[in-house]
Amino acid sequence: MSEGPSYGFDTLQVHAGARPDPATGARQTPIYQTTAYVFRDADHAAALFNLQEVGYIYSRLTNPTVAVLAERIATLEGGVGGVCCSSGHAAQIMALFPLMGPGRNVVASTRLYGGTITQFSQTIRRFGWSAKFVDFDDLDAVKAAIDEDTRAIFCEAIANPGGYITDLDAIAGVADAAGLPLIVDNTSATPYLCRPIEHGATLVVHSTTKYLTGNGTVTGGAIVDSGRFDWSASGKFPSLSDPEPAYHGLKFHETFGPLAFTFHGIAIGLRDLGMTMNPQAAHYTLMGIETLSLRMQRHVENAVRVAEWLEQHPKVARVTYAGLPSSPYNDRVARICPKGAGALFTFALKDGYEACVKFVDSVNLFSHVANLGDTRSLIIHPASTTHRQLSEAQQVAAGAAPDTLRVSIGIEDAADIIADLDQALARV
Incomplete structure (x- = not known):
C-alpha cells in the first residue's frame, strides 16, 4: 500500500x-x-x-x-x-x-x-x-x-x-x-x-x-x-x-x-x-489495531453513559471523567481529543479506602486487574495496587487518592456495565 x-x-x-x-x-x-x-x-x-x-x-x-x-x-x-x-x-x-x-x-x-x-x-x-x-x-x-x-x-x-x-x-x-x-x-x-x-x-x-x-x-x-x-x-x-x-x-x-x-x-x-x-x-x-477506531468509539460511548450515571449516585463523592460538563478539563476535549475523552477515569467513594476494597471484591462483570484498554471493563484500587509505593501526597497528586477507584470502561452493553456497578455499590 x-x-x-x-x-x-x-x-x-x-x-x-x-x-x-x-x-x-x-x-x-x-x-x-x-x-x-x-x-x-x-x-x-x-x-x-x-x-x-x-x-x-x-x-x-x-x-x-x-x-x-x-x-x-x-x-x-x-x-x-x-x-x-x-x-x-x-x-x-x-x-x-x-x-x-x-x-x-x-x-x-x-x-x-x-x-x-x-x-x-x-x-x-x-x-x-x-x-x-x-x-x-x-x-x-x-x-x-x-x-x-x-x-x-x-x-x-x-x-x-x-x-x-x-x-x-x-x-x-x-x-x-x-x-x-x-x-x-x-x-x-x-x-x-x-x-x-x-x-x-x-x-x-x-x-x-x-x-x-x-x-x-x-x-x-x-x-x-x-x-x-x-x-x-x-x-x-x-x-x-x-x-x-x-x-x-x-x-x-x-x-x-x-x-x-x-x-x-x-x-x-x-x-x-x-x-x-x-x-x-x-x-x-x-x-x-485493525479495529481500533470501532473499539474506541464504543469505549467512549460507554464511558460517557457510565460516568454520567456514577456522578448521580449518592455513594459517589466525585467522578473525574473529562467528558462530563462538570469536569474542569471538559473544555480541552474538543481541542485535544475531539473524538472523545477516552474510557479511563476514576471515581471516589464517600466511605473511603475500606469501601473501595469492598467494592472491588463485589464486582462481577468488571475484572479486577492491573491493566487498562481491554475490550472488557476493568477496575482497580490504585492506592493499594498500582500506586501503592507512593506516599499519600503523591497518590493524591497523581489522582489516585485512597478513596479512589480506577475504571477502564469496556465495549460490553452499557446497561450491563452500569448494573454491575450498581450491585457492587449496594454492598458497600
Missing part, C-alpha cells in the same frame, strides 16, 4: 505498513518467527552493519512483523518513523536513552501512571538521571523547573488514572521556548482520539499492551518520532548530533535527518538495551 493524505484513519489502521508477503502472497502480515536473516553476500552484510543499507540482520534489532507494526503506529500518529519494543516502560526508557546522561533531568507531570512515577523517581536515578515532577496546569512552574541539565519534558495526553487531559499545545509552547523535546505518552488516548504530534510533541510513546492491542493478550511498547526536532541546534543531544564511535564516527542527525531518532533507537537502543518486541506480540497488536 502507498500511504498518502487521501487515506483516512480507518483505512490506514488496516493497511498502513502492510503489503502482501512477497514469497507467498499472504494477505495478513505473517509472523516471521526467526532470529536471524541470511545475507546476500559479504558486501551486503557489511553495508547493513555500517547502516549504509536498510534491511534485517538479527531480530533483536529488526523483524519484518515488528517493522509493519512500527510503520502502522507511526503512520497513525503522523510521525516519520517508529520503534517497537517489549513494553510501555521499555518505550519510556528508550525514548529518554538518547537524550539523557549522568546529571541530566526530565521535567514530568505529576499526573502519571504510578509505575511511571516510580520509574522516574527511583529507577532512572541508577543511570544518574533524575525527574522533576510538576503540576502541568501551572505553566510558570513548568518553566521554573527547567534548568541547564533538563533534556526533555514528559506528560500523558490522557493521564492514567484520572483521565485528566493535558493542554498539549501550552506545554509544547514551553518546550519549544526552552529548545527541548516534548515526549507524550498517548497510551490512554490512542491516535484515534489524540494525535500529540499535531499539538507539538516531538516523540510519542505507547504501551501497545493497552488500547492498541485491545485484547489483553500481549505486552509491547512503541516510540514514534515526529521528525521535526533539530537535534543539532543546541549541542545538548550529543548521542544524535556528535560522532558515534560504534559506527566509525557516523553522526545520526547529519546522516539520517528527520529519521535520526528512529535509526538511533534501532541501531543503538535495541542493539544495546535489548528491549525487543517479539513477532507474535506484534502480530496480535496488528490485528487489534
Whole structure:
C-alpha cells in the first residue's frame, strides 16, 4: 500500500505498513518467527552493519512483523518513523536513552501512571538521571523547573488514572521556548482520539499492551518520532548530533535527518538495551489495531453513559471523567481529543479506602486487574495496587487518592456495565 493524505484513519489502521508477503502472497502480515536473516553476500552484510543499507540482520534489532507494526503506529500518529519494543516502560526508557546522561533531568507531570512515577523517581536515578515532577496546569512552574541539565519534558495526553487531559499545545509552547523535546505518552488516548504530534510533541510513546492491542493478550511498547526536532541546534543531544564511535564516527542527525531518532533507537537502543518486541506480540497488536477506531468509539460511548450515571449516585463523592460538563478539563476535549475523552477515569467513594476494597471484591462483570484498554471493563484500587509505593501526597497528586477507584470502561452493553456497578455499590 502507498500511504498518502487521501487515506483516512480507518483505512490506514488496516493497511498502513502492510503489503502482501512477497514469497507467498499472504494477505495478513505473517509472523516471521526467526532470529536471524541470511545475507546476500559479504558486501551486503557489511553495508547493513555500517547502516549504509536498510534491511534485517538479527531480530533483536529488526523483524519484518515488528517493522509493519512500527510503520502502522507511526503512520497513525503522523510521525516519520517508529520503534517497537517489549513494553510501555521499555518505550519510556528508550525514548529518554538518547537524550539523557549522568546529571541530566526530565521535567514530568505529576499526573502519571504510578509505575511511571516510580520509574522516574527511583529507577532512572541508577543511570544518574533524575525527574522533576510538576503540576502541568501551572505553566510558570513548568518553566521554573527547567534548568541547564533538563533534556526533555514528559506528560500523558490522557493521564492514567484520572483521565485528566493535558493542554498539549501550552506545554509544547514551553518546550519549544526552552529548545527541548516534548515526549507524550498517548497510551490512554490512542491516535484515534489524540494525535500529540499535531499539538507539538516531538516523540510519542505507547504501551501497545493497552488500547492498541485491545485484547489483553500481549505486552509491547512503541516510540514514534515526529521528525521535526533539530537535534543539532543546541549541542545538548550529543548521542544524535556528535560522532558515534560504534559506527566509525557516523553522526545520526547529519546522516539520517528527520529519521535520526528512529535509526538511533534501532541501531543503538535495541542493539544495546535489548528491549525487543517479539513477532507474535506484534502480530496480535496488528490485528487489534485493525479495529481500533470501532473499539474506541464504543469505549467512549460507554464511558460517557457510565460516568454520567456514577456522578448521580449518592455513594459517589466525585467522578473525574473529562467528558462530563462538570469536569474542569471538559473544555480541552474538543481541542485535544475531539473524538472523545477516552474510557479511563476514576471515581471516589464517600466511605473511603475500606469501601473501595469492598467494592472491588463485589464486582462481577468488571475484572479486577492491573491493566487498562481491554475490550472488557476493568477496575482497580490504585492506592493499594498500582500506586501503592507512593506516599499519600503523591497518590493524591497523581489522582489516585485512597478513596479512589480506577475504571477502564469496556465495549460490553452499557446497561450491563452500569448494573454491575450498581450491585457492587449496594454492598458497600
